[in-house]
Amino acid sequence: MCRYSNRFRMGYRVEPGLYACGNPGDSSPVLVTANYRLSFNFVREAMAGHDVWLLALDTKGINVWCAAGKGTFGTAELIDRINKTGLAGIVKHRTLILPQLGAPGVAAHEVKKATGFEVHYGPVRAKDIPAFLAAGNSATPAMRAVSFTLPERTVLTPMEFFPALKKYLWVALGWFTFMGILPEGIYYGVALAHSWPIIAAGLLAVVIGAIITPVLLPFIPFRSFAAKGALAGAVMVSPLFYFKEHYFLGSTTLAAGAVLFFIAVSSYLALNFTGCTPFTNMSGVKKEMRFAVPAYLAACGIAAVLLILYKLKEWGVV
Amino acid sequence: MKYLKNVATLELDREKCTGCGQCVEVCPRSVLAMRERKAQIRDRDSCIECGACQKNCAFNAVSVLSGVGCAQALFNAMIRGGEPVCDCEKGNTETSGCC
Numbered sequence: 521m522c523r524y525s526n527r528f529r530m531g532y533r534v535e536p537g538l539y540a541c542g543n544p545g546d547s548s549p550v551l552v553t554a555n556y557r558l559s560f561n562f563v564r565e566a567m568a569g570h571d572v573w574l575l576a577l578d579t580k581g582i583n584v585w586c587a588a589g590k591g592t593f594g595t596a597e598l599i600d601r602i603n604k605t606g607l608a609g610i611v612k613h614r615t616l617i618l619p620q621l622g623a624p625g626v627a628a629h630e631v632k633k634a635t636g637f638e639v640h641y642g643p644v645r646a647k648d649i650p651a652f653l654a655a656g657n658s659a660t661p662a663m664r665a666v667s668f669t670l671p672e673r674t675v676l677t678p679m680e681f682f683p684a685l686k687k688y689l690w691v692a693l694g695w696f697t698f699m700g701i702l703p704e705g706i707y708y709g710v711a712l713a714h715s716w717p718i719i720a721a722g723l724l725a726v727v728i729g730a731i732i733t734p735v736l737l738p739f740i741p742f743r744s745f746a747a748k749g750a751l752a753g754a755v756m757v758s759p760l761f762y763f764k765e766h767y768f769l770g771s772t773t774l775a776a777g778a779v780l781f782f783i784a785v786s787s788y789l790a791l792n793f794t795g796c797t798p799f800t801n802m803s804g805v806k807k808e809m810r811f812a813v814p815a816y817l818a819a820c821g822i823a824a825v826l827l828i829l830y831k832l833k834e835w836g837v838v
Numbered sequence: 839m840k841y842l843k844n845v846a847t848l849e850l851d852r853e854k855c856t857g858c859g860q861c862v863e864v865c866p867r868s869v870l871a872m873r874e875r876k877a878q879i880r881d882r883d884s885c886i887e888c889g890a891c892q893k894n895c896a897f898n899a900v901s902v903l904s905g906v907g908c909a910q911a912l913f914n915a916m917i918r919g920g921e922p923v924c925d926c927e928k929g930n931t932e933t934s935g936c937c
Binding site (some may be wrong): 626629664738794 | 896923
């Protein structure tokens with residue numbers, strides 16, 4: 521979920537400390553947030569027209585959720601920031617409102633013990649804060665829930681696709697070289713003519729794993745991301761078998777090796793999307809990996825054997 | 839959307855629970871609910887193991903092995919060793935696209 525919550529990071533920090541939003545007095549609410557500029561601005565914009573204090577913790581410019589996971593949006597920093605800003609002398613009340621997603625880092629009871637301030641967890645999204653305050657610091661279940669709609673999934677796919685594409689350049693180079701190797705040496709003309717359809721097929725696998733599977737996530741069977749990616753890959757890449765004349769020089773061996781490898785690629789990329797979602801957990805990802813990693817190794821091993829077999833046939837060795 | 843069944847490590851000790859409701863409040867996935875003045879696990883399979891409930895329980899009634907549900911972090915830990923974490927510390931300019 522870290523990647524999900526940090527999707528638009530722009531690299532700005534706000535100086536940690538206490539900020540006035542509007543014209544707050546000694547009974548105005550105190551909202552605590554991260555010193556990641558985007559988080560800070562979300563809160564500030566949501567509170568336009570209200571008089572509140574904003575306490576920005578030093579999270580090293582990281583959003584609330586990620587920082588809470590690392591403990592920088594945490595109990596010690598909050599206590600320290602309350603003391604450094606002299607908050608107890610600025611407001612009469614002893615209530616702090618923290619974002620819901622800061623809770624993994626902050627022990628409310630320890631803050632109360634150390635500073636006297638009572639921590640209330642507000643909504644997940646800053647835009648709900650005015651309604652939360654108006655309801656007497658009470659959040660509806662919807663305010664506490666993290667959503668993951670189709671548009672929310674779609675905006676994350678470039679973060680998967682472009683890094684994957686970068687890595688795929690190496691795979692493409694590998695195909696290029698492999699297809700050009702002849703007993704006499706590497707022939708670049710042959711390499712290009714024979715490899716580009718395979719490279720295009722592999723690009724399809726990258727698109728399936730990094731874009732199509734994430735976007736269609738709830739509609740693809742299985743709960744396991746690796747299985748979702750493998751299924752989507754199998755369904756969409758396998759038909760290339762029927763066009764093996766165009767893609768794989770008419771060789772069943774080459775087609776089988778390439779398709780198997782590409783299914784593993786789309787499964788691996790889909791598995792990596794777990795970090796972008798707000799509903800996976802570490803125990804589950806570990807369980808998936810216990811199955812997926814040996815499966816990937818096996819798929820790559822079989823694919824390698826098939827490709828070598830293809831080369832030997834091409835050279836007339838077998 | 840839900841993830842794998844029967845994997846989350848969340849446990850609740852109803853003997854230690856005082857019914858303060860703090861864990862129910864901090865959970866972003868509505869995993870916990872109040873029943874007969876004590877917390878109970880309503881839907882363990884929705885748990886993302888963020889650790890908010892354990893951190894905010896003053897009575898040590900909740901336990902969960904918290905961590906990141908991110909394959910990339912786990913792959914990195916597998917290759918480089920160490921705990922699975924994301925790369926947020928890297929600094930803002932050389933961000934890997936991840937946090």
